[in-house]
Amino acid sequence: MKSIYESLVWNEVRITSHAASQYIPLKYGEVGTAGTRVTLIAGTHGDEGPWSALAIKMLCQHPVAQLRGRLRVIFTANALAAEVERRNSWIDSPNPIDLDGVFPGNKDGSHTDRLAATIAPLIADSDAVIDLHGGGTWCVNAFVKRFEGSEQLAADLGAPFISNAPNKRGGLTTYARSLGIKVANVEVGGRSSKEMYWTERNVQGLERALFNLGALALEAPPAPAKEAVDVGATEAVRARVGGIFVPTLREDAVGTIVPIDTEMGKILDLHTLAELQVFTAPYEQTAMMLLRPQICTIEGSALVYVIAQPV
Numbered sequence: 001m002k003s004i005y006e007s008l009v010w011n012e013v014r015i016t017s018h019a020a021s022q023y024i025p026l027k028y029g030e031v032g033t034a035g036t037r038v039t040l041i042a043g044t045h046g047d048e049g050p051w052s053a054l055a056i057k058m059l060c061q062h063p064v065a066q067l068r069g070r071l072r073v074i075f076t077a078n079a080l081a082a083e084v085e086r087r088n089s090w091i092d093s094p095n096p097i098d099l100d101g102v103f104p105g106n107k108d109g110s111h112t113d114r115l116a117a118t119i120a121p122l123i124a125d126s127d128a129v130i131d132l133h134g135g136g137t138w139c140v141n142a143f144v145k146r147f148e149g150s151e152q153l154a155a156d157l158g159a160p161f162i163s164n165a166p167n168k169r170g171g172l173t174t175y176a177r178s179l180g181i182k183v184a185n186v187e188v189g190g191r192s193s194k195e196m197y198w199t200e201r202n203v204q205g206l207e208r209a210l211f212n213l214g215a216l217a218l219e220a221p222p223a224p225a226k227e228a229v230d231v232g233a234t235e236a237v238r239a240r241v242g243g244i245f246v247p248t249l250r251e252d253a254v255g256t257i258v259p260i261d262t263e264m265g266k267i268l269d270l271h272t273l274a275e276l277q278v279f280t281a282p283y284e285q286t287a288m289m290l291l292r293p294q295i296c297t298i299e300g301s302a303l304v305y306v307i308a309q310p311v
């Protein structure tokens, strides 16, 4: 029996980019014609893409006979950013453009504007959109952003933490929501020795979500999601100064709550290794939503943690 993946019909749109090669393709697969229209998209940020793309591909191993809706998959939304493992592509000038900040795009703009304008109709033609980000090359994370009217979808995705989504101007999810589409933003996983644990957890979350959307039939209903912890406003913690970052909390800490004053990590002077900044947990219960699990050199102002308090 054919799988969903084997049944995908591939489409290609050519988007103007390089002077030399003229265009970069955006490829997306579709299967099914009737029922709930679900779009799964990964890699709008190029450094966060492959983990989520793999989760979608693993979901697509279900027999196509189980599909009840129309599924559209975009594994790599921002190919030029993905090839250099960066959030944004290098091609737009004078400044890099965040693909997840220019929806619904501009077909006469630079490459990333045109890319958004190409993806926008694929989003608009959906009943539900799951926008998979994640940690990635430099961080791991463990939360889902919840949108009003799509609370069940956010819960089904099964992340340790759920936060209310801010209204990101030009965001893909903001655009989808403005059209009345059910939407969630997954920020789970990233490069670490546990990357397949989080990828498989995302697969289970997607199965649960598609089942409850009526888009996927399963022999038995999927196990309910583990109780997620609801958190309040999220806080981005940045480096005051550049230097060598040495994490105290490692990848096992993401998705957990640590007590106040827990040492999270520190920054050492690049030249003398003197201690320049120590990060400690500021709340009685500090939810570790995003962290850098590995030693690295960072610039001042670089994002190091995203934390919040349970509500």
Ligand SMILES: [Zn+2]
Pocket (backbone or CB within 6 Å): 045, 048, 133, 134
């Ligand atoms: Zn992202």
